[in-house]
Amino acid sequence: MSVVVANACSKWYGHVLGVSDVTWTLRGGIVGLLGPNGAGKSTMIKMMAGLLRPSRGTLTVYGESPFDSVDVRRRIGYAPEHEKTWDELTALELVTAMAALAGVPRKHAGAAARGALDHVGMLDAMNRTVRGFSKGMRQRTKLAGAIAHNPDFLLLDEPLTGVDPQARIDIVGRIRKLAEVGKTIVISSHVLYEIESLTTDIVVIYRGQVLAEGNVYEIRKLIDRHPHRIRVECDKPRVIASALANEEHVARIAFERGAVVVETRDPDRCYDQINDAVLASDIAVSVLTSPDNNLGAVFEYLTGGGR
Amino acid sequence: MADVPSTGTQLSTLVRLTLKRMMRGRAVWVCLIIALSPVLLGIALRTNSKASEIITGIEILVMAVVSPVLVSSSIGDEIEDRTVTYLWSRPLPRWTMIVGKLLALAPITMVIIIIGWNIAMLLGTQALAPPRTTAGFAIGALAVSTMTVGVATLVPRFGIALSIGYILVLDFGIGLMPAALREISVTYQVSRLLGVDENAAVAQPAITIMVIAGIWLAIGLWRIRKLEA
Numbered sequence: 001m002s003v004v005v006a007n008a009c010s011k012w013y014g015h016v017l018g019v020s021d022v023t024w025t026l027r028g029g030i031v032g033l034l035g036p037n038g039a040g041k042s043t044m045i046k047m048m049a050g051l052l053r054p055s056r057g058t059l060t061v062y063g064e065s066p067f068d069s070v071d072v073r074r075r076i077g078y079a080p081e082h083e084k085t086w087d088e089l090t091a092l093e094l095v096t097a098m099a100a101l102a103g104v105p106r107k108h109a110g111a112a113a114r115g116a117l118d119h120v121g122m123l124d125a126m127n128r129t130v131r132g133f134s135k136g137m138r139q140r141t142k143l144a145g146a147i148a149h150n151p152d153f154l155l156l157d158e159p160l161t162g163v164d165p166q167a168r169i170d171i172v173g174r175i176r177k178l179a180e181v182g183k184t185i186v187i188s189s190h191v192l193y194e195i196e197s198l199t200t201d202i203v204v205i206y207r208g209q210v211l212a213e214g215n216v217y218e219i220r221k222l223i224d225r226h227p228h229r230i231r232v233e234c235d236k237p238r239v240i241a242s243a244l245a246n247e248e249h250v251a252r253i254a255f256e257r258g259a260v261v262v263e264t265r266d267p268d269r270c271y272d273q274i275n276d277a278v279l280a281s282d283i284a285v286s287v288l289t290s291p292d293n294n295l296g297a298v299f300e301y302l303t304g305g306g307r
Numbered sequence: 308m309a310d311v312p313s314t315g316t317q318l319s320t321l322v323r324l325t326l327k328r329m330m331r332g333r334a335v336w337v338c339l340i341i342a343l344s345p346v347l348l349g350i351a352l353r354t355n356s357k358a359s360e361i362i363t364g365i366e367i368l369v370m371a372v373v374s375p376v377l378v379s380s381s382i383g384d385e386i387e388d389r390t391v392t393y394l395w396s397r398p399l400p401r402w403t404m405i406v407g408k409l410l411a412l413a414p415i416t417m418v419i420i421i422i423g424w425n426i427a428m429l430l431g432t433q434a435l436a437p438p439r440t441t442a443g444f445a446i447g448a449l450a451v452s453t454m455t456v457g458v459a460t461l462v463p464r465f466g467i468a469l470s471i472g473y474i475l476v477l478d479f480g481i482g483l484m485p486a487a488l489r490e491i492s493v494t495y496q497v498s499r500l501l502g503v504d505e506n507a508a509v510a511q512p513a514i515t516i517m518v519i520a521g522i523w524l525a526i527g528l529w530r531i532r533k534l535e536a
Contacts, residue, residue, distance in 0.1 A: 046392075046535075046536065049392075049396045050395065050396060051392055051395055051396060051535060051536040052535045052536070053535065070311060070398045070399065070400055071311055071398065073396060073397060073398040073399075074311050074397075074398040076396065078392070078396040080389070080392045080393075080396075082389050082392075084388045084389060084390055085390060085393070086324070086328055086390055086393070088327070088328045088331035088332060089327065089328065089331075093327065097320065097324045098393060098397070100312070100316075100320045101312070101317065101320055101321070101324075101393075101394065101397040101399060102312075102397045102398060103311055103312040103397075103398055106316070106320070145393070
């Protein structure tokens with residue numbers, strides 16, 4: 001049975017188009033939704049999570065409308081893109097409440113929450129309030145909230161945005177483990193290299209439409225022709241810059257307040273070298289992002305806008 | 308994989324979640340301070356023969372402020388901060404969010420107002436508040452909380468301000484009109500319940516208040532079904 005079937009599915013927010021006429025079937029595994037900010041990824045994920053109702057067409061999850069069917073939502077785990085959670089609670093309280101609301105019996109909800117927090121590497125911080133968490137810790141806590149009730153289908157909206165390189169590797173590993181035990185996972189990102197580390201099965205979405213589906217390699221070739229920007233917010237941006245300055249794949253290095261922005265033609269190598277520099281010089285990285293201008297340029301090219 | 312929880316379980320989880328969050332937030336303490344402000348008035352009016360009437364008037368204003376601050380902020384912030392996505396992506400019917408929050412917060416609102424009222428009256432008049440007035444304020448607080456739910460779901464961003472504005476300006480204004488229109492004013496009906504109008508019966512204003520509150524609750528439930536996160 002297909003997990004998701006979208007049939008001529010469109011969503012408008014007033015006069016603004018969210019997604020347009022999407023027909024798509026998801027049968028299982030890990031699928032990456034790739035597209036720049038505002039492309040329609042979050043709209044697709046929210047429709048699958050039952051938070052939005054399609055304006056036109058249909059979208060079903062396990063054969064039912066997630067917006068209308070309470071039953072099917074017990075099979076879905078959703079980690080939203082936005083950071084805000086119930087910040088007054090501790091991580092354990094938050095995930096326990098999410099598990100209980102998803103139907104885990106009250107007496108088992110605490111244990112389920114501990115298990116989920118353990119899975120995402122948050123056991124040590126589980127009794128701290130979420131308010132004081134870094135972005136990476138919030139991402140992990142949201143992931144724990146999504147998996148605590150052991151759902152079949154996981155929707156992860158930009159789960160790697162803003163997390164430091166070590167945490168990124170760790171979270172990717174943990175998401176892979178979830179797929180290995182048979183979960184169907186949809187993960188969105190505007191960074192190809194994040195998704196590529198998880199799956200080769202991608203759906204490219206741009207301006208609300210599915211541009212391409214399936215093989216990651218062709219889109220990667222296109223993206224590699226454009227310099228890829230990586231922004232690192234840390235306490236020693238100049239140390240990272242000097243570690244990369246003589247690398248031939250680096251096209252440009254610029255400094256912003258408390259951050260260094262690197263433009264590279266070999267993102268994989270660049271990420272590895274940033275990681276090495278961070279570990280070698282004990283650099284405290286607060287945010288690592290990849291602005292999506294480069295991906296937008298590629299999509300403009302794909303749709304003919306860049307010709 | 309978890310089963311779909313029963314409605315009772317869902318509501319009790321939502322009530323406990325709401326209470327836990329509320330106790331760690333500022334709104335409840337702000338409300339407590341507002342609700343206890345008539346106590347100071349009671350002390351100041353100890354020798355005043357009009358103490359009872361003045362405290363009653365102020366307590367109606369307190370009721371119009373405390374319920375929106377507590378209830379409207381809880382619902383409005385949940386929608387505005389998009390934390391409602393954590394609820395609506397779970398196997399919960401949407402109405403449970405509103406009913407769960409009301410079950411958690413309306414009793415708190417009622418208790419806070421009743422405590423403030425009784426202490427103020429005890430200090431201001433050196434006598435216990437008549438039970439009818441205590442019941443009147445309890446019903447009034449419940450009704451205003453329910454009205455607030457409707458407003459908060461219609462305009463989450465400005466839920467508190469609009470709820471307070473609606474009650475203090477529109478509802479209060481309608482209640483002052485001599486015509487039959489004032490029958491739809493909750494504050495007017497509460498004043499009848501309190502016995503401000505000596506000829507007033509108890510049943511009719513109580514029923515009218517419940518009907519008005521029911522309409523607002525229906526608006527809230529209708530709106531929450533349509534809202535998207």
